[in-house]
Amino acid sequence: xxVTPARSRQLSLFGVEARPPTPMxxxxxxxxxxxxxxxxxxxxxSIEVEDAWxxxxxxxxxxxxxxxxxxxxxxxxxxxxxxxxxxxLLAPLAARWLAGTGKVCPADLVLDGRRLRLWVAAxxxxxxxxxxxxxxxxxxxxxxxxxxxxxxxxxxxDEEQPEGAPPxxxxxxxxxxxxxxxxxxxxxxxxxxxxxxxxRAKKKTTSLISTxxxxxxxxxxxxxxxxxxxxxxxxDADLPTVELDPLAEPAPEPVDTPDDAGGTDENSIxxxxxxxxxxxxDALAAVGLIAVxxxxxxxxPAYRIVGLRRVTxxxxxxxxxxxxxxxxxxxx
Numbered sequence: 001x002x003v004t005p006a007r008s009r010q011l012s013l014f015g016v017e018a019r020p021p022t023p024m025x026x027x028x029x030x031x032x033x034x035x036x037x038x039x040x041x042x043x044x045x046s047i048e049v050e051d052a053w054x055x056x057x058x059x060x061x062x063x064x065x066x067x068x069x070x071x072x073x074x075x076x077x078x079x080x081x082x083x084x085x086x087x088x089l090l091a092p093l094a095a096r097w098l099a100g101t102g103k104v105c106p107a108d109l110v111l112d113g114r115r116l117r118l119w120v121a122a123x124x125x126x127x128x129x130x131x132x133x134x135x136x137x138x139x140x141x142x143x144x145x146x147x148x149x150x151x152x153x154x155x156x157x158d159e160e161q162p163e164g165a166p167p168x169x170x171x172x173x174x175x176x177x178x179x180x181x182x183x184x185x186x187x188x189x190x191x192x193x194x195x196x197x198x199x200r201a202k203k204k205t206t207s208l209i210s211t212x213x214x215x216x217x218x219x220x221x222x223x224x225x226x227x228x229x230x231x232x233x234x235x236d237a238d239l240p241t242v243e244l245d246p247l248a249e250p251a252p253e254p255v256d257t258p259d260d261a262g263g264t265d266e267n268s269i270x271x272x273x274x275x276x277x278x279x280x281x282d283a284l285a286a287v288g289l290i291a292v293x294x295x296x297x298x299x300x301p302a303y304r305i306v307g308l309r310r311v312t313x314x315x316x317x318x319x320x321x322x323x324x325x326x327x328x329x330x331x332x
Contacts, residue, residue, distance in 0.1 A: 017319070021114055023065050023089040027097070028115030029058075031280045032123045033137045036094050036103065039086055043094035046083035048074060049122050053324040055080040057121040060322070065089075102272055103137070105279035111287055113317040120318050125329055127304055132311045132331050134284075134291070136277055136301040269296070277301060288313055 026045045030036060034047040049055055055071040059082060062069040068085040084090065096106045111119075123135035277293065281303060284291050289310060294300035305311055314331045321330035 017113075019112075019114070021061075021065050023067060023087075024093055025065065025114040025118060026062070026084075026090070026093060027109065028111065028118035029122055030093075030097050030103065031105070031109070031111060031115065031283070032119050032135055034122070036090070036097050037086075038091070038094040038098055041091055042086035042088050043090035044084050044086045045090060045093070046081060047122055048079060048081050050078055050080075052078070052080060053326065054121055055082050056324045057322045058082045058118065061118055061121065103276065104272065105276040107279060109279060109283040111280075111283045111289075113319060116287075116314065117318040120314075120331065121322070121325070123302075124331065126331075130308055130311070131304050131306045132314060133294070133302045133304055136280065136303065137273060138296075138301070287317065289317075 026034070029045055029047050032047070034045055037044050037046070047058070049058065059069050059071055062082075062084055066089065067087055069082065070085075071080050071082045073079065074081050097103055119134055125133050125135075127133045281291060281293060284303060284305075289305055291303035291305045291310075294302045294304050305314055311331050318331060321327065321332075
């Protein structure tokens with residue numbers, strides 16, 4: 001695979017011809033959607049690409065750096081997974097890019113021609129005639145799949161125990177508390193205990209009419225002459241009645257709850273992932289590739305290099321396209 005620039009191009013300090021390839025060049029994959037994993041003193045790098053030719057190019061690039069690599073389809077149309085085997089050569093890469101289990105872009109990242117070439121091979125494409133896209137990692141960090149053997153039974157499920165086995169400590173303690181009977185007799189009150197002297201009780205004022213008193217059953221004879229049982233005694237009894245609408249209950253406030261998969265809103269962006277995007281953008285600007293960030297809602301995340309002059313600068317850095325790459329996909 002030739003990476004020698006054309007005669008019309010000027011040699012670049014950051015181009016592919018400036019130094020030989022090394023395993024640390026896989027930082028170009030991590031600047032995009034690549035992931036790195038660590039096991040003991042070894043590490044591996046994996047990435048998912050869209051086309052078969054990208055998987056072929058990345059395999060050749062990794063083998064050129066002395067790495068064992070494999071590629072296989074993901075089951076989705078035109079999507080492939082490329083991953084290296086665990087190797088001690090990649091341990092320094094994992095030390096730079098891993099903080100705990102998350103990927104963290106180093107502040108001193110340098111995207112020279114070798115690293116940019118891998119990024120272009122993995123996720124580079126034209127966006128119109130005057131712009132080139134370099135795609136980034138998704139909005140949410142990659143989470144490793146849980147193994148089936150790690151599943152723990154939910155709390156509260158009773159497990160079948162063999163006969164004669166002692167009960168669990170917590171349940172045994174509970175049984176002792178429930179079954180415990182107090183055999184001590186109740187203490188009898190002391191005899192001949194004089195009652196404490198009482199002060200003078202205050203006279204309780206009682207209202208003449210109680211709230212719950214329906215009043216006298218028999219009315220005064222003078223009042224009965226004014227009562228007409230055939231009609232309501234109120235002066236507004238003939239007025240039409242108006243039914244009021246019941247009070248509407250206030251709508252409950254929305255509660256942010258995770259989805260069924262245990263995640264959050266699909267449009268949310270992880271803070272560390274966003275910090276990685278910013279650090280990668282600074283590394284692009286440091287080599288003369290000032291790019292425009294494209295957010296997830298606008299078709300990203302990606303960096304758009306706009307203008308033929310900057311795209312030509314990118315082409316000078318990454319070198320000639322590999323034989324497997326379509327002409328319309330490589331910067332020129």
